[in-house]
Amino acid sequence: MPTRTFIEAIRATLADEMRRDESIIVLGEDVGKKGGVFLATDGLWAEFGDDRVIDTPLTESMIVGASIGAAVNGLRPVAEIQFADFIHPAFNQIVSEAARMRYRSNNAVGLPMTIRAPYGGGVHGALYHSQSVEAFFCHVPGLKIVIPSTPYDARGLLRSSIRDDDPVLFFEHKKMYRSVRGEVPDTDYVVPLGRAAITRPGSQVTAIAYGLMAHYALEAADRVAEEGISVEVVDLRTLRPLDKETVLGSVRKTGKCLVVYEDNRFGGYGAEVAATVAEEAFDYLDGPVTRIAGPDIPGVPYNHVLEDWFMVDPAKIAAAIRKLAAY
Amino acid sequence: MPTRTFIEAIRATLADEMRRDESIIVLGEDVGKKGGVFLATDGLWAEFGDDRVIDTPLTESMIVGASIGAAVNGLRPVAEIQFADFIHPAFNQIVSEAARMRYRSNNAVGLPMTIRAPYGGGVHGALYHSQSVEAFFCHVPGLKIVIPSTPYDARGLLRSSIRDDDPVLFFEHKKMYRSVRGEVPDTDYVVPLGRAAITRPGSQVTAIAYGLMAHYALEAADRVAEEGISVEVVDLRTLRPLDKETVLGSVRKTGKCLVVYEDNRFGGYGAEVAATVAEEAFDYLDGPVTRIAGPDIPGVPYNHVLEDWFMVDPAKIAAAIRKLAAY
């Protein structure tokens, strides 16, 4: 089976899907000739031309708003927001419009559209090129939120997202683009939305994570395994709809739950996971549902000393696991 | 002591503060001659004139962005967003700009500004005139979020917000404007930011709420009191910074915690409160930290049958309390 980097899996899947379904268009800033600032769309413009790969003006609200309209009128847009940090100008279009069109029209109009955006820190991106923005959107009924962590899942989930009949936000951790590599079959497989994966079975502590943190959680599990702590790692993959069954099943088994996320801790997505587990698995808990997350400051600082301090990493996760295991 | 409605308390406080400090300006849509669509600013334009009470164009990003600039250059703007639902076009200015100015400038520039907005359902406002938006902003370090529930607190907290040197979002439940009345001294008292209030002492269950739900929680507590269930009600008042001390103190005493909020349940603000309690009061819990919140649909529906179904109310809270008490 061929191995691919995370970004190669995304690029290849975009191309495959565009070949399969000519109603798919790609639009965003610099997605054409340049192929995107991370090259996720490299080659698409050459293959599919101006009509299907559109270099838009520097206007995010327009990118999302026009995608909504295009989805209404027979296309299946895959929009790129250059950095997740720059999705905020489109917040109104996403939250007020995309998320509510089906509901407010009583199912008359659905919006098959995908918004891709690179997110995350650890890349010297500072306050505005490092953000995790999933918490804002996971709160909004009507949106589906996907954050894959492996090239295999990236391909299978991107396919599902593009083929889905509702708006999907698909966030890609930019630090993983070239640093993560894995096996990716050339087949037409999909990974269904709404299903978490147990990426490492274990018995004493459940670690729930997604994106880059799903890797770090595995690394942390490795470290503490040597010390005799058995960790089950759940990679959520889809954040909304949340796969409660897998999450609760794991915690009911281990009795301990650590929720890991890179975003600011307060009110982050992990708060919902923790609250759900604390409420619905209460009788099984042998220790507090614990969160390990980014500090509550307004963005990842640029200076490497501060950035290292900010980022949740395997060592920090391992420390939290040890503490919880010893509870 | 004079009694006032909720909105009278706000109006009087705006006027008092503007008299006290001439650097305060009020700006927003229809805040001038009309006095605001709810009349929260009625009379201000007549008293303070065009320069200090500005009817802006219908552009929320501008309202917030210009307030940021005005705050940089010596004013203390109090902006009104006509409905919290329409704050989303200003999301980028609030989240990327207002929240981060002090941090990113390493304390060179702070932003003394307040953004007021009516929020909440139960008023036949439907999807776009009923929203609770606090979850989005409570997640953002650098912002302070205030939601008062009594005329007394509205006055004292609005004073503190206006006088604060950081951006404060001040949300007012529109159903309370005229339906809630209370004693409001004419004195220059303040209610400090960051402090919750125990509005009803109790011993068996802690109910944590804010805004309209703080009233409904009290009503529910009354109902179940007759059945012998003693509920302690915590009115958060400031959502960020959260008064963890009061919250945890109460739950450690009662051993049971119900978090009540009107917003959609999934990823709402109450998730953070629940997660915090579940983690930091774990050893004291005699039952699961439970949430009672709005259903996960993209907005409060207009039809009264659906709206009634949507809204958390005293009966629904009481039912949740009973269940938790019996745990």
Place this chain on the structure above:
Amino acid sequence: MTATGHRAKTSSQLGADVGLDDDQLRAMYRMVALARAIDERMWVLNRAGRIPFVISGQGHEGAQVGVTWALRKGHDWIAPYYRSIAMCMTFGMNARDIMLAQYARASDPSSGGRQMPGHYGDRRHNLLSVSSPVATQILHAVGIALAAKIRHTDQVALAAMGEGSSNQGDVHEALNFAAIHRLPFVFLVENNGYAISVPAAMEISVPDVAQRAAGYGIPGVVVDGSDVLACYRAALTAVERARAGEGPTLIEAKVTRLTGHSSDDQQTKYRTEEDLAAGKRSDALPHFRDQLRAAGVLTAEVEAALTDEISALVTDATDFAEAEPDPLPSSAMRWVYAEDWPSETPPPWGFGEPGHDAGPGGT
């Protein structure tokens, strides 16, 4: 109601000048008058406590009917706004559809009773669902036009809004993009001089919104909204341009708001008597009627028949909507997504009697 290419059956000079036969002129008039009659009934129902909220198109109907007449029903697309009653009716919604929205009944085609009145939309007629945050719809219409261009469907998309809303950032982004790609798009601004209470001079920096068109390299035209046929002509030119691949046009119709902003607004607080009187004088309905009378297109007979028909339609629509059932709570969690997700669970109070008190220990 196709705008072009038909032969006039009997045509007055008035109709001939714009390429419409007299039946069409009468049909246009009927639409203006019908929209007005329904609108007036809404206010009556509101005052009678039957419906809690009204937002109105009175004073805008002439421009809406004139402009919409230039589009192809069932083919082109419209992204309307809350004053677009006449536009939506011209494009296919009927009196019952409008009244069902006022009553928010389960069978309301706009939203099944989920949205406030005024938030029309009808997929069957290519009318996009209206939301409340103003101006967002311009980008949807531009996206529809983009798809039309890419898919070679020969469709035109139109978005309508007020002059106050046209100051929103989305409008800038939309016109820029539509102009770059010469999209088949028409932007209608219904300028009634107020954004709720804020007069135009305080909300927009130029006298005519149409002046902004030049900044995007597209035509901008001002048209008298009390002149229905002038509106039709301006729209026809814009639609033909759009269909020919020559790109978007901005049409600004100067209209008047005859009512308060909504049933929650008291406009005498911020508008003078004179201003209100001037507004009345530029109402398209009597203008159009006089014009058609003078041209012999409307006779006393025709008018009487129309009045009867309209009054019957409005009453039928009201009675029908009154009698229709409300949506069931159990429907409220449908259509968050195309499919239901097990993890998006109903609240603990289920779908029983709303506001129930489950009694001690129950949920």
Place this chain on the structure above:
Amino acid sequence: MTATGHRAKTSSQLGADVGLDDDQLRAMYRMVALARAIDERMWVLNRAGRIPFVISGQGHEGAQVGVTWALRKGHDWIAPYYRSIAMCMTFGMNARDIMLAQYARASDPSSGGRQMPGHYGDRRHNLLSVSSPVATQILHAVGIALAAKIRHTDQVALAAMGEGSSNQGDVHEALNFAAIHRLPFVFLVENNGYAISVPAAMEISVPDVAQRAAGYGIPGVVVDGSDVLACYRAALTAVERARAGEGPTLIEAKVTRLTGHSSDDQQTKYRTEEDLAAGKRSDALPHFRDQLRAAGVLTAEVEAALTDEISALVTDATDFAEAEPDPLPSSAMRWVYAEDWPSETPPPWGFGEPGHDAGPGGT
């Protein structure tokens, strides 16, 4: 460096034409050359692996120095953008300040090492902190101008950005508001023909951004960004208008981007050889030098001294910034708010050695 009202000491005809003496012309030239030299050093440091990221003002310096020269230092306000090195230096930041930002040191006056290089700002000089989301700063400058008007401070506020950014919705909202209230505001668009890789024809629907001004009822002027004194003159007119209460002006300076968008960009992928060569030909630095030489304002002697001075300044700034300490982790939680809040607690890993592994059972 006050723009008006001074007496020229020795004035060439060139300077006299714009009301500047030769010392000032030399000072302007020095600024253009100094900004360029620092900018070039940044790239050297980047290639040498000393600093991970560079975003550059090369090709924009002439317009920035010319325009900024018309403002009152320490009194007026500027909301700059990431290419505004020359502007920030003209307004008061020095070579060390710029280099500290590249190295993100604790003493970096822009952000204490928190922001990426290019995100300048300096409260001491009325330079507002730059953020990354483009165009937001226009509203901040407009708000500053609003406060200036209300407080009668006689200040002018200027915002700068690229032509691509000028398509953002915030720009529309800002110009509309500033024009309505005739605020003392100047909007500088530095049009270099690209938004990263997207050429102007694909990102803006008109050839000149200045065309958009008319849509707001304000003057829009196009100025050749390689002509420093023309930029100065255009800005002087705009600033005088603004200070006189006549409202905002849009100035579009046609400039050239001599480098890739940033150190992460390879511009040869989307720009032709010819295009790049044409860009070089419209670089203000050699134009201005030739102009000043021809006018006798720059002599070989003066130039040599300048070259030495600049080279020393750049080296000093680099050495200084290299040697400065990084911020401490314990500083990272400061200034989220004006005061520290007990509930905004540090993470469990505290402020110790970053990336530490606390060992079994520890935190």
